[in-house]
Amino acid sequence: MSALVELSDAHVVHKARSGGLFTRDKVYALTGADLAITPGETVGVVGESGCGKSTLAKVLVGVERPTSGTVAFRGRDLWTMPSAERRAAVGGSIGMIFQDPSTALNRRLTIRQILRDPMDVHDRGSRAEREDRVRELMSLVGLPRALSDALSGGQRQRVAIARALALDPDLVVADEPTSALDVSVRTQILNLLLDLKERLGLALVFVSHDIQTVRRMSDRVITMYLGRIVEETPAGLVTDRARHPYTRALFSATPGLLHPIDPIPLVGPVPSATRPPSGCPFRTRCWKADEVCARAMPAFSAASAAGHRFRCHHPVEENESTRDLVRHSESKEP
Numbered sequence: 001m002s003a004l005v006e007l008s009d010a011h012v013v014h015k016a017r018s019g020g021l022f023t024r025d026k027v028y029a030l031t032g033a034d035l036a037i038t039p040g041e042t043v044g045v046v047g048e049s050g051c052g053k054s055t056l057a058k059v060l061v062g063v064e065r066p067t068s069g070t071v072a073f074r075g076r077d078l079w080t081m082p083s084a085e086r087r088a089a090v091g092g093s094i095g096m097i098f099q100d101p102s103t104a105l106n107r108r109l110t111i112r113q114i115l116r117d118p119m120d121v122h123d124r125g126s127r128a129e130r131e132d133r134v135r136e137l138m139s140l141v142g143l144p145r146a147l148s149d150a151l152s153g154g155q156r157q158r159v160a161i162a163r164a165l166a167l168d169p170d171l172v173v174a175d176e177p178t179s180a181l182d183v184s185v186r187t188q189i190l191n192l193l194l195d196l197k198e199r200l201g202l203a204l205v206f207v208s209h210d211i212q213t214v215r216r217m218s219d220r221v222i223t224m225y226l227g228r229i230v231e232e233t234p235a236g237l238v239t240d241r242a243r244h245p246y247t248r249a250l251f252s253a254t255p256g257l258l259h260p261i262d263p264i265p266l267v268g269p270v271p272s273a274t275r276p277p278s279g280c281p282f283r284t285r286c287w288k289a290d291e292v293c294a295r296a297m298p299a300f301s302a303a304s305a306a307g308h309r310f311r312c313h314h315p316v317e318e319n320e321s322t323r324d325l326v327r328h329s330e331s332k333e334p
Protein backbone atom coordinates (compact mmCIF):
# COMPACT_ATOMS: atom_id res chain seq x y z
CA MET A 1 0.00 0.00 0.00
CA SER A 2 1.35 3.44 -0.76
CA ALA A 3 2.47 5.48 2.20
CA LEU A 4 0.60 8.43 3.67
CA VAL A 5 3.89 9.85 4.90
CA GLU A 6 7.37 8.64 4.26
CA LEU A 7 10.65 9.82 5.74
CA SER A 8 13.82 9.06 3.85
CA ASP A 9 17.17 9.54 5.55
CA ALA A 10 15.74 12.36 7.67
CA HIS A 11 18.14 14.18 9.98
CA VAL A 12 17.41 16.92 12.49
CA VAL A 13 20.39 18.75 13.91
CA HIS A 14 19.88 21.57 16.40
CA LYS A 15 22.26 24.13 17.79
CA ALA A 16 22.82 23.18 21.41
CA ARG A 17 20.72 25.24 23.81
CA SER A 18 23.28 25.26 26.58
CA GLY A 19 26.99 26.00 26.42
CA GLY A 20 26.89 29.75 25.93
CA LEU A 21 26.33 32.13 23.09
CA PHE A 22 29.26 31.13 20.93
CA THR A 23 28.92 27.40 21.21
CA ARG A 24 29.15 25.42 18.03
CA ASP A 25 27.82 22.32 19.70
CA LYS A 26 25.21 20.49 17.77
CA VAL A 27 22.45 18.24 19.00
CA TYR A 28 21.76 15.24 16.82
CA ALA A 29 18.06 14.92 17.56
CA LEU A 30 17.21 12.66 14.60
CA THR A 31 19.69 10.73 12.49
CA GLY A 32 19.04 8.94 9.22
CA ALA A 33 15.39 8.12 9.88
CA ASP A 34 13.58 6.00 7.28
CA LEU A 35 9.94 5.35 8.05
CA ALA A 36 6.74 4.92 6.07
CA ILE A 37 3.26 5.17 7.58
CA THR A 38 0.53 3.40 5.63
CA PRO A 39 -3.23 4.08 5.82
CA GLY A 40 -5.02 2.64 8.83
CA GLU A 41 -2.03 1.31 10.74
CA THR A 42 -1.04 2.15 14.32
CA VAL A 43 2.65 2.71 14.88
CA GLY A 44 4.02 3.05 18.40
CA VAL A 45 7.28 4.86 19.14
CA VAL A 46 9.32 3.96 22.21
CA GLY A 47 12.68 4.95 23.66
CA GLU A 48 14.11 6.76 26.65
CA SER A 49 13.74 10.48 27.19
CA GLY A 50 15.68 12.57 24.68
CA CYS A 51 16.01 9.86 22.04
CA GLY A 52 14.14 11.89 19.43
CA LYS A 53 10.55 10.64 19.65
CA SER A 54 8.98 14.10 19.60
CA THR A 55 11.38 15.19 16.89
CA LEU A 56 10.31 12.25 14.76
CA ALA A 57 6.65 13.11 15.43
CA LYS A 58 7.13 16.74 14.46
CA VAL A 59 8.97 15.82 11.27
CA LEU A 60 6.19 13.38 10.34
CA VAL A 61 3.51 16.04 10.68
CA GLY A 62 5.51 18.65 8.82
CA VAL A 63 5.92 21.12 11.68
CA GLU A 64 9.67 20.56 11.87
CA ARG A 65 11.75 20.71 8.74
CA PRO A 66 14.50 18.12 8.64
CA THR A 67 18.02 19.47 8.30
CA SER A 68 18.49 16.94 5.50
CA GLY A 69 16.56 14.08 3.99
CA THR A 70 13.00 14.13 2.70
CA VAL A 71 9.43 13.95 3.95
CA ALA A 72 6.95 12.79 1.32
CA PHE A 73 3.20 13.19 1.68
CA ARG A 74 1.43 10.71 -0.56
CA GLY A 75 4.55 10.61 -2.64
CA ARG A 76 5.07 14.38 -2.87
CA ASP A 77 8.11 16.01 -1.32
CA LEU A 78 6.70 18.26 1.39
CA TRP A 79 9.55 20.71 1.72
CA THR A 80 9.91 21.51 -1.97
CA MET A 81 6.23 22.57 -2.17
CA PRO A 82 5.36 26.25 -1.98
CA SER A 83 4.55 27.00 1.65
CA ALA A 84 0.81 27.60 1.11
CA GLU A 85 0.54 24.27 -0.62
CA ARG A 86 2.51 22.59 2.15
CA ARG A 87 0.23 24.00 4.82
CA ALA A 88 -2.82 22.85 2.89
CA ALA A 89 -1.36 19.37 2.40
CA VAL A 90 -0.40 19.00 6.05
CA GLY A 91 -3.45 20.65 7.57
CA GLY A 92 -5.85 18.67 5.42
CA SER A 93 -4.45 15.22 6.03
CA ILE A 94 -2.70 15.13 9.41
CA GLY A 95 -3.80 15.91 12.94
CA MET A 96 -1.41 16.26 15.84
CA ILE A 97 -2.12 15.77 19.53
CA PHE A 98 0.51 17.13 21.85
CA GLN A 99 1.68 16.00 25.22
CA ASP A 100 0.23 18.76 27.32
CA PRO A 101 -3.22 19.92 26.25
CA SER A 102 -3.07 23.02 28.41
CA THR A 103 -0.25 24.48 26.32
CA ALA A 104 -1.73 23.32 23.03
CA LEU A 105 -5.09 24.99 23.60
CA ASN A 106 -5.44 28.71 23.64
CA ARG A 107 -7.22 29.63 26.85
CA ARG A 108 -8.59 32.88 25.49
CA LEU A 109 -10.70 31.05 22.94
CA THR A 110 -13.92 29.21 23.64
CA ILE A 111 -14.08 25.49 22.92
CA ARG A 112 -16.17 26.18 19.85
CA GLN A 113 -13.63 28.68 18.55
CA ILE A 114 -10.80 26.22 19.16
CA LEU A 115 -12.60 23.53 17.21
CA ARG A 116 -13.65 25.86 14.42
CA ASP A 117 -10.21 27.38 14.03
CA PRO A 118 -8.71 24.72 11.70
CA MET A 119 -11.76 25.06 9.43
CA ASP A 120 -11.45 28.83 9.44
CA VAL A 121 -7.74 28.68 8.69
CA HIS A 122 -8.20 26.20 5.85
CA ASP A 123 -11.40 27.82 4.68
CA ARG A 124 -13.52 24.69 4.88
CA GLY A 125 -17.27 24.83 4.44
CA SER A 126 -19.81 27.56 5.08
CA ARG A 127 -20.33 29.17 8.45
CA ALA A 128 -23.27 26.88 9.16
CA GLU A 129 -21.33 23.80 8.07
CA ARG A 130 -18.50 24.72 10.39
CA GLU A 131 -20.89 25.07 13.30
CA ASP A 132 -22.38 21.68 12.46
CA ARG A 133 -18.95 20.14 12.30
CA VAL A 134 -18.08 21.59 15.72
CA ARG A 135 -21.14 19.91 17.22
CA GLU A 136 -20.30 16.68 15.44
CA LEU A 137 -16.72 16.77 16.72
CA MET A 138 -17.82 17.36 20.28
CA SER A 139 -20.10 14.38 20.24
CA LEU A 140 -17.45 12.27 18.48
CA VAL A 141 -15.06 12.72 21.40
CA GLY A 142 -17.76 12.50 24.06
CA LEU A 143 -17.89 16.12 25.15
CA PRO A 144 -21.18 17.46 26.48
CA ARG A 145 -22.80 20.28 24.51
CA ALA A 146 -22.67 22.63 27.41
CA LEU A 147 -19.19 22.87 28.82
CA SER A 148 -18.09 25.04 31.68
CA ASP A 149 -14.95 27.11 31.19
CA ALA A 150 -13.01 25.16 33.77
CA LEU A 151 -12.25 21.98 31.88
CA SER A 152 -10.78 18.93 33.52
CA GLY A 153 -7.53 17.51 32.13
CA GLY A 154 -9.40 14.72 30.42
CA GLN A 155 -11.86 17.15 28.84
CA ARG A 156 -9.03 19.35 27.61
CA GLN A 157 -7.43 16.33 25.98
CA ARG A 158 -10.78 15.47 24.36
CA VAL A 159 -10.87 18.99 22.93
CA ALA A 160 -7.33 18.53 21.64
CA ILE A 161 -8.33 15.26 19.99
CA ALA A 162 -11.44 16.82 18.47
CA ARG A 163 -9.34 19.66 17.12
CA ALA A 164 -6.90 17.21 15.55
CA LEU A 165 -9.85 15.54 13.83
CA ALA A 166 -11.50 18.75 12.62
CA LEU A 167 -10.35 18.49 9.01
CA ASP A 168 -10.98 14.77 8.78
CA PRO A 169 -7.32 13.68 8.61
CA ASP A 170 -5.98 10.33 7.40
CA LEU A 171 -3.25 10.31 10.03
CA VAL A 172 -3.18 11.41 13.64
CA VAL A 173 0.12 11.73 15.46
CA ALA A 174 -0.22 11.67 19.24
CA ASP A 175 2.86 12.59 21.26
CA GLU A 176 2.42 11.35 24.84
CA PRO A 177 -1.31 12.05 24.71
CA THR A 178 -1.95 10.86 28.26
CA SER A 179 1.18 11.68 30.22
CA ALA A 180 -0.25 14.91 31.66
CA LEU A 181 -3.44 13.16 32.79
CA ASP A 182 -4.48 11.46 35.99
CA VAL A 183 -4.10 7.72 35.85
CA SER A 184 -7.86 7.34 36.18
CA VAL A 185 -8.61 9.16 32.92
CA ARG A 186 -5.69 7.80 30.91
CA THR A 187 -7.48 4.62 29.95
CA GLN A 188 -10.54 6.56 28.87
CA ILE A 189 -8.52 8.77 26.55
CA LEU A 190 -6.57 5.82 25.12
CA ASN A 191 -9.77 3.91 24.49
CA LEU A 192 -11.26 6.98 22.85
CA LEU A 193 -8.27 7.21 20.52
CA LEU A 194 -8.48 3.53 19.62
CA ASP A 195 -12.22 3.75 19.07
CA LEU A 196 -11.89 6.82 16.84
CA LYS A 197 -9.10 5.20 14.91
CA GLU A 198 -11.34 2.21 14.14
CA ARG A 199 -14.41 4.24 13.35
CA LEU A 200 -12.65 6.77 11.16
CA GLY A 201 -10.09 4.41 9.62
CA LEU A 202 -7.23 6.62 10.77
CA ALA A 203 -3.58 5.79 10.77
CA LEU A 204 -2.17 6.57 14.21
CA VAL A 205 1.38 7.28 15.33
CA PHE A 206 1.55 7.02 19.07
CA VAL A 207 4.50 8.15 21.17
CA SER A 208 4.63 7.06 24.78
CA HIS A 209 6.88 6.25 27.69
CA ASP A 210 4.39 3.61 28.66
CA ILE A 211 5.72 0.76 26.60
CA GLN A 212 3.00 -1.67 27.60
CA THR A 213 0.34 0.69 26.33
CA VAL A 214 2.29 1.11 23.11
CA ARG A 215 2.51 -2.64 22.69
CA ARG A 216 -1.22 -3.08 23.29
CA MET A 217 -2.29 -0.27 20.99
CA SER A 218 0.07 -0.69 18.07
CA ASP A 219 0.44 -2.87 15.02
CA ARG A 220 4.11 -2.01 14.78
CA VAL A 221 6.60 -0.71 17.33
CA ILE A 222 9.47 1.62 16.44
CA THR A 223 12.39 1.59 18.88
CA MET A 224 14.51 4.73 18.98
CA TYR A 225 17.88 5.24 20.60
CA LEU A 226 19.84 8.49 20.60
CA GLY A 227 18.18 9.88 17.49
CA ARG A 228 18.12 6.67 15.53
CA ILE A 229 15.46 4.15 14.64
CA VAL A 230 17.13 0.91 15.70
CA GLU A 231 14.27 -1.57 15.26
CA GLU A 232 10.81 -1.94 13.78
CA THR A 233 8.89 -4.86 15.24
CA PRO A 234 5.36 -6.21 14.74
CA ALA A 235 3.80 -5.44 18.13
CA GLY A 236 2.91 -9.04 18.90
CA LEU A 237 6.59 -10.03 18.71
CA VAL A 238 8.14 -7.13 20.52
CA THR A 239 8.28 -8.53 24.05
CA ASP A 240 9.97 -11.81 23.36
CA ARG A 241 11.08 -11.87 19.73
CA ALA A 242 12.69 -8.45 19.26
CA ARG A 243 16.21 -8.72 17.89
CA HIS A 244 17.79 -5.50 19.11
CA PRO A 245 19.23 -5.80 22.63
CA TYR A 246 17.85 -2.36 23.47
CA THR A 247 14.28 -3.29 22.53
CA ARG A 248 14.56 -6.45 24.63
CA ALA A 249 15.91 -4.45 27.56
CA LEU A 250 13.10 -1.89 27.35
CA PHE A 251 10.39 -4.52 27.17
CA SER A 252 11.93 -6.73 29.83
CA ALA A 253 10.76 -4.29 32.47
CA THR A 254 7.31 -5.70 32.05
CA PRO A 255 4.98 -6.17 34.92
CA GLY A 256 2.17 -8.50 34.06
CA LEU A 257 4.14 -11.13 32.17
CA LEU A 258 2.89 -14.59 32.90
CA HIS A 259 6.14 -15.32 34.70
CA PRO A 260 7.57 -11.96 35.77
CA ILE A 261 11.31 -11.62 35.37
CA ASP A 262 13.93 -9.24 36.58
CA PRO A 263 14.44 -6.63 33.90
CA ILE A 264 17.61 -6.49 31.83
CA PRO A 265 19.51 -3.61 33.46
CA LEU A 266 20.28 -0.60 31.29
CA VAL A 267 23.50 0.48 32.94
CA GLY A 268 24.58 4.10 33.00
CA PRO A 269 23.14 7.19 31.38
CA VAL A 270 22.14 7.71 27.76
CA PRO A 271 25.16 9.38 26.11
CA SER A 272 24.91 13.04 25.10
CA ALA A 273 23.10 13.74 21.83
CA THR A 274 25.80 16.35 21.23
CA ARG A 275 28.56 13.76 21.11
CA PRO A 276 26.97 10.45 20.23
CA PRO A 277 29.31 7.44 20.38
CA SER A 278 30.88 6.27 17.12
CA GLY A 279 29.29 3.31 15.39
CA CYS A 280 26.25 1.96 17.15
CA PRO A 281 25.10 4.53 19.72
CA PHE A 282 23.84 1.84 22.09
CA ARG A 283 27.21 0.12 22.39
CA THR A 284 28.23 2.00 25.55
CA ARG A 285 25.37 0.33 27.42
CA CYS A 286 25.14 -2.95 25.56
CA TRP A 287 26.26 -6.22 27.08
CA LYS A 288 26.93 -7.62 23.63
CA ALA A 289 29.06 -4.76 22.30
CA ASP A 290 32.58 -5.29 20.94
CA GLU A 291 35.01 -3.35 18.73
CA VAL A 292 32.92 -3.96 15.61
CA CYS A 293 30.12 -1.94 17.18
CA ALA A 294 32.43 1.06 17.66
CA ARG A 295 33.31 1.12 13.97
CA ALA A 296 30.01 1.50 12.16
CA MET A 297 26.28 1.60 12.59
CA PRO A 298 25.02 -1.45 10.73
CA ALA A 299 22.34 -1.15 8.06
CA PHE A 300 18.90 -2.67 8.68
CA SER A 301 18.66 -6.48 8.57
CA ALA A 302 15.38 -8.26 7.98
CA ALA A 303 14.13 -10.65 10.64
CA SER A 304 12.01 -13.64 9.69
CA ALA A 305 8.61 -12.00 10.23
CA ALA A 306 7.33 -9.55 7.64
CA GLY A 307 7.84 -5.94 8.68
CA HIS A 308 10.43 -6.82 11.31
CA ARG A 309 13.87 -5.26 10.88
CA PHE A 310 16.69 -4.16 13.12
CA ARG A 311 20.09 -2.50 13.11
CA CYS A 312 22.53 -4.48 15.22
CA HIS A 313 25.85 -6.28 14.72
CA HIS A 314 25.09 -8.83 17.41
CA PRO A 315 21.33 -9.28 17.47
CA VAL A 316 19.53 -11.38 20.00
CA GLU A 317 18.52 -14.75 18.59
CA GLU A 318 14.88 -14.90 17.68
CA ASN A 319 14.28 -17.96 19.82
CA GLU A 320 16.28 -16.66 22.77
CA SER A 321 13.93 -15.88 25.61
CA THR A 322 14.23 -12.62 27.46
CA ARG A 323 14.56 -14.66 30.62
CA ASP A 324 17.80 -16.25 29.32
CA LEU A 325 19.02 -12.85 28.20
CA VAL A 326 18.66 -11.49 31.71
CA ARG A 327 20.97 -14.20 32.96
CA HIS A 328 23.56 -13.43 30.27
CA SER A 329 23.44 -9.69 30.75
CA GLU A 330 23.94 -10.09 34.48
CA SER A 331 27.06 -12.15 34.04
CA LYS A 332 28.44 -9.87 31.31
CA GLU A 333 27.81 -6.24 32.11
CA PRO A 334 29.75 -3.89 29.85
Ligand SMILES: Nc1ncnc2c1ncn2[C@@H]1O[C@H](COP(=O)(O)OP(=O)(O)OP(=O)(O)O)[C@@H](O)[C@H]1O
Pocket residue numbers: 014015016017027028029047048049050051052053054055056273
Ligand atom coordinates in the same frame (compact mmCIF):
# COMPACT_ATOMS: atom_id res chain seq x y z
N1 LIG B 1 14.86 23.14 19.71
C1 LIG B 1 15.85 22.39 20.20
N2 LIG B 1 17.09 22.88 20.37
C2 LIG B 1 18.10 22.14 20.85
N3 LIG B 1 17.97 20.83 21.18
C3 LIG B 1 16.76 20.27 21.04
C4 LIG B 1 15.63 21.02 20.54
N4 LIG B 1 14.56 20.18 20.50
C5 LIG B 1 14.99 18.98 20.95
N5 LIG B 1 16.31 19.03 21.28
C6 LIG B 1 17.14 17.92 21.76
O1 LIG B 1 17.01 16.89 20.80
C7 LIG B 1 17.01 15.61 21.44
C8 LIG B 1 15.73 14.87 21.09
O2 LIG B 1 14.64 15.54 21.68
P1 LIG B 1 13.15 14.99 21.65
O3 LIG B 1 12.30 16.02 22.30
O4 LIG B 1 12.81 14.62 20.25
O5 LIG B 1 13.25 13.69 22.55
P2 LIG B 1 12.06 12.76 23.14
O6 LIG B 1 12.41 11.37 22.82
O7 LIG B 1 10.76 13.28 22.68
O8 LIG B 1 12.21 12.99 24.71
P3 LIG B 1 11.05 12.90 25.84
O9 LIG B 1 10.77 11.44 26.02
O10 LIG B 1 11.70 13.49 27.04
O11 LIG B 1 9.87 13.69 25.37
C9 LIG B 1 17.18 15.88 22.93
O12 LIG B 1 18.56 15.78 23.21
C10 LIG B 1 16.70 17.31 23.07
O13 LIG B 1 17.33 17.94 24.15
Ligand SMILES: [Mg+2]
Pocket residue numbers: 053054055175
Ligand atom coordinates in the same frame (compact mmCIF):
# COMPACT_ATOMS: atom_id res chain seq x y z
MG1 LIG C 1 9.07 14.00 23.63
